[in-house]
Amino acid sequence: MTPSSSPAVASDQSVDALIKTIRIPPRPSMLIDVQAELACKEPDPKRLAATIANDVALSASLMKLTNSSFFGLRLKASSVEHAVHLLGLRQSGLLMTGIIARQSVKVENMSLVKFWDFSSKRAQAMAHLASHMRVCSPDLAHTFGLFCDIGIPILMERFEGYQETLDFASQEFEKKFTAVEQERHSTSHTSIGALMARTWGLPEEVSTAILLHHDYDALQDSTTPETIRALIALALVAEYSIHKYHGEETLAEWEKGGALACDFLGLPNDELEDRFEELHDLFNSVH
Template identity: 25%
Template sequence: MIATDDRLFRRSARAGGIHPLQRLIGLYRRGAPETGWDVSTHGLLHDLPPETRHDGPAARPVDPPPPGAGWRIDADNLTRRVSQLPALPQAVLQALALLRSDTASDTDCAARIALDPAITARILRLANSAFYGVSGRVATIRDAVLLLGRRSIGAMLAAAAVADSLARSPLAGHPEVAATMGHFWRHALASALAAQALARGRPPDQDVAFTAALLHDIGRLVLCGYHADGLAAVRAAAAVDDADTLPFERALLGLDHAEVGAMVARHWRFPPEVVAAIAAHHGPPAGDGPVTLADLVHLADAIAHVLDLEDDPAESVPALAPSSWRRIALDDDEAQRVFGDVEAGVRALSKSLLG
């Protein structure tokens, strides 16, 4: 077997399986498999856990907190606090709709985006980053639309609008949120770029896939800002067995970050399919059928983790739902392209988005 970094796959190993991304990241990091490793990507399906939720049958049962522990979240109160986050500007929502319209002109789209100067500035920084290959040639939003196309601009607009709204929100002043913001954005961008790349040639639109993956962990940021003590208890409980935090969120807080993220996306009036994909990104639909948006976000999240962009000693690649893996059918060549695009994109876009 490829001697890839076992640290990233320790949870899969403890569960008695081989994570399907383990061989693929080994190919990417080392260029070629070692002699004797000839199992195809899809041949690893038998090593995946049974068709279950992401937390899987190997997860330790989590007992509910004792009465009075104080970590359970009042969902109504959290919904009210989410509703107080700055809304996305109306011009942004209208521009996103125009970019997906077959009847609106490029000029109409550019004019609508340009109504918000702060977001326009972020988009121009993104458009002129090295990632898109037109650095120095994009002076206006119309230039950006003409040179890069509506899908790229739609993705940039979503990223710029979310960054701007977070910067204006009460969360921005919370010290724990501020400390984790850089990590949040690198993971969000990596997941978004992976989902966008995976959407090429598959049913969901690339800009919608980018947006859903960009927002998939926004619930973690909200929990960090509004329920820091409860989130700390979740992390401490999960750390005992070096386990995934999701089942502990449900047991200790009463809801998980995917549900909270869906609340935020709904408040920001993103399309229902984006809201649904965020809510289901740890538990995509089982069975057969076409690739879903939740499938793309689910795998994109795992790809962002497997790239370990921050060399985090605690990093671990989450389990994959077998049905999502079958539906997407990621092969060796595509995986290498996606990994390369994501690493290059995060390097090029992080500073442009947040600067």
Template identity: 25%
Template structure:
């Protein structure tokens, strides 16, 4: 009952968007056994911005492909339907921004950084596949985008408070708004009917220790995304300045030396690919 009351209050404050139209079309086609590959290619190719972002993500060095993916047909063949479905959702996120200024660019850069770092951590630890980790990282902060759309000035102030007081963003969101981006994200995941694993990551990427689940894979992917997020905060990826925070490397069975090495490699690779990926 308490959850329903909170949900009603949130929905009066923040408009929970539908999945962007192109993503809805692609998702529908992927789930249609009779849909042709050509139709799927045509729909994705028709939206140049969307197609470009999809190819950029698919060609990320963290994605682990042996050959460059140059067009949408190749992407579909090499990536496969299941991964494509997740990437379509993730690639749609940029379209959710009603405005796209410096602040929104930083939110997108942070999500992309966490995605690429999650993918790298997945490859190192072998606790998840790199493409699964990539998508989970990309979508983990969808709640922030939606809050920022609803109250851009206030949300920028929340971030300024985070810098000034050096406190976690989720703590300040709860204090100022009475809810946080993981709660908003959870509502979005339910509305979009996202796969359970994505919903769990969106809802619990700040939860540690992770709540008891029968499926250890859920705990593993949440730990990967949380650690990637902590690495990006410490490096200032998507932030005005670095935000020092503890990195829970033990949750991935890693040592401090391991995580320092991975963070260093990630920083170099991200800087090399930043313009290519963010443009």
């Protein structure tokens, strides 16, 4: 080993040691069972419903969401099996993944209501955009939208001063969001989020996009798969639409990557404004 390489090796070892002190929630057995059913050559709605029905709290959450105004179903679900039938297998699987994540990712002495509200809006917005723009699968977009910032509550639990880092990084118009995290904590929410996504058996495209979603140069990098770039671009449009919905016209991340995202998606300004209107109507319909 040359002297010049020693500090790099030491740094890698210290980062590895740090990551071992960060609690990544293990993949819940219920999620394993749901994913296994959906991965079958011929998934069975009755088997999926029976799996979900084994957990009373999860069953109640699925029923509540199924009968909410968001889906606007003509019929109301009267049982878990009925809910799965009304929603379909893929949508039921997506909802269950989100519900299980909410139950599994918690921070002591802190409410994550705002975090999950934002994540849900982003997931809904991304699925809507993906279905209309046909740049990637709406299911994949929804999953990424739900999980792309999942590293934030995990780091919030690990580092006492992480909220201050988050506030500072959110207002940084020049430096990368993740560079601020790295300077202060020797890791980032993107690295930890990608690790959790792999641990939970989420699609590889999701874990890679989580890792890269603050690296807007990737949007111009032809070696980065199109689906990954689509997820990064859609997430940025979705997030800016949520900020505008809440009356916040300035978003540091949009200033850093908005033009690149629009270029990639082929979104001129007038069409972008139309998309924002669609998404704001979508958010209004949910609440």
